[in-house]
Amino acid sequence: MIESKLRDAEQIAEKLVKDEGLSLPVDVLSLAASREITVVAKPASAQGVSGMLIRSGEQFAIAYATHIKSEGFQRFSVAHELGHYFLAGHPEAVFRNGEVHESRAGFASSDRYELEADHFAAGLLMPSHLFAAASGRYPDGLEAIRGLADECKTSLTASAIRYAELSEAAVAIIISRGSSVDYCFASSSMRGCKGYRHLKKDATVPRDSLTRGFNQNSKNVESAIEDGADSELNLWFHVDDEIPAYEEVIGLGEYGRTLTVITADIPADDDERDSEWSGPRFR
Ligand SMILES: [Zn+2]
Known part of the structure; x- marks a missing residue:
């Protein structure tokens, strides 16, 4: 139920992009201006607050937090507030306790409502039809994620999650800190590998992985160092067969975490079986 609500929020944003004839990077400021919504930058009033939607009579205003300098994060914050404006039932819900909503x-x-607005933001900034077309211009893996982040003007993390969701390649992205996994997203093709078992939150970063060694030096993370090495899918995920993989890492700077991208070379017959999987696809 909640899953379908989240998908709806994403699709409403994607339809808006089509209806308004928007292209990448989606201009959230002109979209707000077209609805006479004022957008202002301001320091966050409370910890963890990314932005606010303010209502005054029929007028709306958005304030977005500037404590995280990343343009991608700030754009995502504005897009999230637009979600509360555009999604049915949101104004009623977010203004139930007053005229200022903190996100x-x-x-x-x-x-x-926060999750729906996040999914709206992902759909607005990285609409699947434009994201898929852009993705085809890059080789699979970190290079694609970086290229997409550049074209969409979204954070590396948000772009990586969207990439894992929409890519037709066998890819997984992992966000980790030290020896612990924060979360992992895998493409449908990756999840389709025989015997695949997903890496859960708080799982241990594999001892012999590039990521594990990389995370031991905080300078790697702070300075956004990049590295890559041949690996095996079995090192990261349980799968029945031995499948060669490539592991790429990049430090996420002030976020204090590492993005790992695993790209697997799955055999052709696994590819075919995968065609039974549903969901958005590339190419
Ligand atoms: Zn919110």
Whole structure:
């Protein structure tokens, strides 16, 4: 039920992009201006607040937090507030306790309306039809994620999650800190590998992985160092067959975490079986 609500929020944003004839990078400021919504930058009033939607009579205004310098994060915050404006039932819900709504964007909240607004933001900034077309111009893996982040003007993390969701390649992205996994997203093709078992939150980063060694030096993370090495899918995920993989890492700077991208070379017959999987696809 909640899953379909989240998908709806994403699709409403994607339809808006089509209807308004928007292209990448989606200009959230002109979209707000077209609805006479004022957008202002301001320091966050409370910890973890990414932005605010303010209502005064029929007028709306958005304030977005500037404590995280990343343009991608700030754009995501504005897009999240636009979600509360455009999604049915949101104004009623977010203004139930007053005329100012404080948001915690970036999948940091488990509140239904916050999550829907996050999915709206992902759909608005990285609409699947434009994202898929752009993705085809890059080789699979970190290079694609970086290229997409550049074209969409979204954070590396948000772009990586979207890439894992929409890519037709066998890829997984992992966000980790030290020896612990924060979360992992895998493409449908990756999840289709025989015997695949997903890496859960708080799992241990594999001892012999590039990521494990990389995370031991905090300078790697702070200075956004990159590295890559041949690996095996079995090192990261349980799968029945031995499948060669490539592991890429990049430090996420002030976020204090590492993005790992695993790209697997799955045999052709696994590819075919995968065609039974549903969901958005590339190419
Ligand atoms: Zn919100």
